[in-house]
Amino acid sequence: MPKCTINGKEVEVKEGSTIMEAYYQTGEAIAHYCYHPGLSVAGVCRLCICEIEGNPRPQIACNTVVTEGMKINNKSEKIKDGVKWVLDFHLINHPLDCPICDQAGECGLQDQYMEFGKYNPEMSERKVKKHKVVDLGPRVVLDSERCILCSRCTRFTEEVTKTNELGLFNRGDRTEIGVVEGKQLDNNYSMNTVDICPVGALTSKDFRFRQRVWYLKDADTICTGCSTGCNTKVYFNKEGIFRIKPRYNPDVNGHWMTDTGRDAYKFVNREARLLRAQKHTGSGWTELAPGQAAKDVSADLKSAAGDSLALVLTAQYTLEEYEAIIPAFINEFKTKKIYFWINNKESFDDFDGLLARGDKNPNTKGLLRVMEKHGLSGSWSDLEAGLNSGAIKTVVVAGPENQFVFPDMNEKIKLLSKAKKLVWMQSGKNEALNALSGDVTLIPMKSYIEKEGTYVNFKGLEQKVKRVTTVVSEALTLTEATMLMAGRNLTIPTTKELFVESNRREDEVMLEHRKKNEFVFRRGSL
């Protein structure tokens, strides 16, 4: 274990680590573009130069291995000047597109320029023109002029997805990123290239021009797109949620996440949501407040208590919610007819070798755990038989939050609507539900962004999430709905619950100069 000194601080690093890794370990700042902890070392951007005592020339930190007793420093004037002129070379052909570039506000070039640059450009030649708005695939757009050729994206497709769609073409200052002819960047991890691109060369089609990044706040949560439970950051403001990016967690997802998981904000936004409770009585639909609707069904459920009452659960809710609703049905409504609605049985155990799993529910393990604890083992065919014979008259459904991953949605609605009375709790709108007639109550639920709870991923890892923001303020969590249905009142949150720890990263404003501009960055809230 060699020891070295980084800017005067002594650290002990693992055998064979590079200086860059030592910098990461100490938390000292070092400028870099091409190095990414999840990829191999390329050493092409030359921005990470640092001084090593006894060595007359600056060395790059990402490709130099630490040896015993090395004294490393990147705070000297010589290094600052070096970084400045390396940056000048990066910016020689830069189109200065910031006004129309989506990366502006979180761009490596802007950040490092404010930190080290601030020079007067000395280039009098014409800039090299390259291709703009190149369509790389269904989700990614390339702007070659902005690219600094760090090769992070090509290394990603080479090393992580092993699909090799991207490559560097031509030579010298005419080098461009591109896809191999006849190919498209269409793998399920393509948007990670957008995240790792330090500049605005690769941008996401989905997020393109929808918001400037300084209007967005970010908070930590986990992805509910599949049972892997990737750790994510959601970017939101008061208009809704705009994008999702991965967050590093070595135990779950590493640095990456899938493109399908990035769509997990679409069913959370207001357009897709059920805003008020709806009740179908003889004549048609009437709207009412969700809490009222849950209270209204309480009397019916009490009178139906016993074997004619069934509960259908999807694995899309939190552990705490299952812990609330399952005992309530067993003890207060005296029924053990509680069934697990499995959405895609055939592909349930699929795995693509990297992250995506066939089980598209975030909490299958959690639901099974609670059901087992209460000794429940009802199979779906029992429910079907009960509904067909008329033995089950009242059905309460905790429907899916993410309806896109429930291909059997319409089929199941048809089946469950055979019950005399149907109470359907769900966060999103659904045409088929609104086409039902008979005694139906729809109750809006909160989505995973709006509540606290625990999800258990495929390998049994419990992950707690905190509330991020509120989209539909009236909607209920399953716990609240259970309490109202059981005839209890909602507890008024005590002070302790109200002032939950804030779900804001401490390092939200990361670079020093951004800290200075914090006021400007935070203020925008249009």
Next chain:
Amino acid sequence: MSVVQNTGEKKNWYLPGIFTGLGITMKHLFYNLLNRKKMITLDYPEQKYEYSPRFKGNHILTVKKDGSLRCTACMLCATNCPAECIKITAAEHEDPSVEKYPISYEIDMLRCVFCGFCEEACPVDAIRLGPEWQTPGLSGTNFIYDIQKLAYRPQLKGGILTHVDDEERHKAGI
């Protein structure tokens, strides 16, 4: 807020100020009474005061040579606006050399404080504060100016040409 309490002699120091002020008022009163021709009162609205052409009045969105908006929807004006009265929706332009443009650009004139920060923030000379200032309206919605009003209102006679020309810049290789 803290209040400084004056005690003792200092307490009467406001008196000289008051008498000076009153003196000025009286001077003007007698001057105007004796020289009524030279009085600078305007009979508005028959008579109007000509402000300097640099007066910061209603906004103008400038246009390019082909008559389309110069604005690139970068939202720097909206970010810089202290009254938060600018609302822009950006969209992808079909011409890749334009790339981004605003499909809607609205300024709520009743919230605007005419500070001119938007004009200063704009990187491409797309928004200016023009000299017009008398713009009455009958309802609140008349004061939410959209692109039509900001760029092509009749007073602008087809639009004000911007100083920044992308084509020239591209030709010069910048």
